[in-house]
Amino acid sequence: MTSFSLGCRAIHVWLVALDQSWDRGIAALSADEAVRAEKYRFDAPRESFTRCRVALRHLLGQYLSVSPSDVRFEYAVSRKPGLTGNSSLHFNLSHSGDFALIAVARVAPVGVDIERVRALTAQEMLENRIFSAAELDQLRRLPETQRRDGFFAGWTRKEALLKAHGDGLRTPLTSVEVCLDPRRDPKILRSKSASIHPREWTLWTLAAPAGYHASLAVRSSEPQVDVTQVGDDSTYRHCFPDGR
Ligand SMILES: CC(C)(COP(=O)(O)OP(=O)(O)OC[C@H]1O[C@@H](n2cnc3c(N)ncnc32)[C@H](O)[C@@H]1OP(=O)(O)O)[C@@H](O)C(=O)NCCC(=O)NCCS
Known part of the structure; x- marks a missing residue:
């Protein structure tokens, strides 16, 4: 399994195209994510949520060196997701239209x-x-x-x-x-x-x-925080073990 390394002052921001099928990664979702996906009445927001979670699990799995299904989320009262038992890796995601952005950092909490x-x-x-x-x-x-x-x-x-x-x-x-x-x-x-x-x-x-x-x-x-934007499809693809 490849791993991504993230320096203590680095922030990685991943651009994820949501207009492709991500079906092969769906097995990695947790039971509560599958329930949440089911609750969407319309296809577009359901697919957007599902594809974001698949991408998020695959990406965080690479930073944590665990498989996507072993990434565990917990939620603040405000519903901000974080990683169970790992307060040193911060992330946040946002989606709109055909794209999502996922930011990952060690330096401090991030928002995107x-x-x-x-x-x-x-x-x-x-x-x-x-x-x-x-x-x-x-x-x-x-x-x-x-x-x-x-x-x-x-x-x-x-x-x-x-x-x-x-x-x-x-x-x-x-x-x-x-x-x-x-x-x-x-x-x-x-x-x-x-x-x-x-x-x-x-x-x-x-x-x-x-x-x-x-x-x-x-x-x-x-001021020395170093933001790297990763938007190139080929770079993104290599975080998926099956070549997705
Ligand atoms: C977070 C929030 C700003 C999202 O705004 P948005 O522009 O509609 O959506 P975005 O696509 O940018 O972000 C959504 C993602 O942000 C993350 N998120 C959810 N709540 C969050 C919060 N409080 N802070 C930071 N990130 C949050 C989630 O990963 C969410 O994606 P998901 O639903 O697929 O898991 C908005 O939903 C919000 O303010 N929610 C808070 C609800 C709240 O405060 N409830 C009161 C409880 S006391």
């Missing part, structure tokens, strides 16, 4: 978010529960051609941060303010949350497939 860009009405853009009044003002000030990208850049930056934080909906998206300008570094500008201190976190804009925005957050102010 990918969103497929879609057309937005003026109301969706400027009356929503994602952005604070100050952030909506930032959006309004962006050139019109940048506004939709600003919306999705800002949304993924905030979601990645809250997913790394792991508290779920108990921390409202409006409690943190980030830079929404898609052309600028993704900085946290302000936090109203007692447990999110901007200086303790780092955000990245990830290279995403055309038509998507993606961001990564880590609970570390360490």
